[in-house]
Amino acid sequence: MTRVVMAAIPFPGHVNPLRPIAAHLVARGHDVTFVTGTNLRDAVLGTGATFHPLKGHADYDGPNVYQTVPELVAAAPGVEQIAVYLTEVLAKPMREQHEAVQEVLAQQPDTPTVVLHEMYFNGLWPIQLGAPGIRPARVLGLGVTVLPLYSVDTAPFGMGLLPDASPSGRERNARLNAEVRAAFSSAQRLAEQLVRDCGGTGTLPSYFDAQVVVPDECLHLSIPSLEYPRSDLPDSVRFVGVPWEADHQDVPLPQWWEDVLNAEKVVLVSQGTVSNDDYSELMLPTIEALAGQDCLVIATTGGRPVSDLGALPDNVRAAEYIPYTQLLPHVDVFVSNGGFGGMQMALSRGVPLVLAGETEEKKDSSAHAAWTGAAINLATGRPRASDIGAAVSKVLRDDSYRAAAQRLQAEYAQYDALRTITDIVESAGETPVSQGTDAIGDLLHS
Known part of the structure; x- marks a missing residue:
């Protein structure tokens, strides 16, 4: 011992x-x-x-x-x-x-x-x-x-x-x-x-x-x-x-989980657990950008009240927390402010990203991910809804982003x-x- x-x-x-x-x-x-x-x-x-x-x-x-x-x-x-x-x-x-x-x-x-x-x-x-x-x-x-x-x-x-x-x-x-x-x-x-x-x-x-x-x-x-x-x-x-943590099987999935399983395209958005007290930085612009689009948007608030997001469009679902180990296999694009842990979890599952972060280490983690070809870096902490929407559409349309993420996924697996x-x-x-x-x-x- x-x-x-x-x-x-x-x-x-x-x-x-x-x-x-x-x-x-x-x-x-x-x-x-x-x-x-x-x-x-x-x-x-x-x-x-x-x-x-x-x-x-x-x-x-x-x-x-x-x-x-x-x-x-x-x-x-x-x-x-x-x-x-x-x-x-x-x-x-x-x-x-x-x-x-x-x-x-x-x-x-x-x-x-x-x-x-x-x-x-x-x-x-x-x-x-x-x-x-x-x-x-x-x-x-x-x-x-x-x-x-x-x-x-x-x-x-x-x-x-x-x-x-x-x-x-x-x-x-x-x-x-x-x-x-x-x-x-x-x-x-x-x-x-x-x-x-x-x-x-x-x-x-x-x-x-x-x-x-x-x-x-x-x-x-x-x-x-x-x-x-x-x-x-x-x-x-x-x-x-x-060192990945074991699945949180004890965490109940939201009652709308079937919507995730049935969706053709899923976009996840999160501001992590620190820079998440102002949803207008990323969460709300992403919801605005993708409202009514042909995708399901999942917003996770990192423990903050979901009610602070206000009324949600029909194609948006929200939760304080969903185990990423269960959610990410169904995600096509992850919109994030560049927190290193969440970013690595997405890449290790072959999920490409749209990144918009400036605080803490996020400028650098976002730049690193974009450098690999697996992400678009919007290089701002307050992106416009139109820029988020264009970036998400590009990642969904251009297979090179997912291919780059999958190359990294294979490396993580080694x-x-x-x-x-x-x-x-x-x-x-x-x-x-x-x-x-x-x-x-x-x-x-x-």
Whole structure:
């Protein structure tokens, strides 16, 4: 039996990808403790893992972060908003995250423990950079968005630009990388200070590099074809596929489910679980665009009241939640704001997308999906109904989008994420690692 600590910031989109890993490790008899916010306690306990709460700044309500951090609303989507995220949502909770992990490790201080944390949880940075405390046997970062790494071959994370490794493209990338590093300098200084406050002595890499290279290894929960090619990708990054959660057979299907089974064309629209408090961004324009069209439109609200959508056209159905594992096999096009989890679930089922998102990582995930040929990226968080309608019609008419999605589906099927991650965890638990930062300097990009 291996002792495992898992950790995630308190957003459903960051906890949910880790849930099947936790459940699988528990089923194999491992001792698993999951550290996250109290708002996701039930989600953790449902895996069979022990729940350990974050406290203080770290215990915020992720789905309502736009209400609790008003600076996010005031900031322009993209680099400016991400800079606020880095400071207010990711960096400030570092000390409390570090303390929470140390509390769990102190319960069995002599037992080798493997830590798996999604890469936006920064609480392992201090111990990885030399802070006093109990060191895990191994620290494994888990990639839950497109990789945010700086690269000579790509524009920086947050801009939603396509890769360009040509000489002129690399000049563009170098210039933009420098500009974005400058824009994030305040968050970088705060993170460095917090590492020092916790007793860390090592040098913290640039923020987004750190998320990938400070762990001993980064297990990216995705496939290579959804990532831009990077000639300077660190050797510590390993693609493992997506650990899919089991079907939610206990969730009742809506009473109109027969309509889905009988429809010739089904279009799904969702704004995910975070940027879903303003339906006028995507849900309502999509409903307007497809009202009366020869398709069935399914709107899922991510837990928000369906009644907020108002009166619905005859060809539209709505629900707070429908298990995607049951819904997506019947979907022809998924209209989404670009949340990484839902996007990957659609692509793994061979479903093409129409994407319209600007907040969090959504500019970049939308650009990545369009780059594969499996999606149309409307490149705005507030698309016009006419543009949505035209994009949906194009995807339905042009078989190349579904063909590209099906190519990705075949690639996803080649991976067994749960088996791979389990093998790594069980091997790491047998062989303690004394220091995980020796090679960090070699992995950084100029």
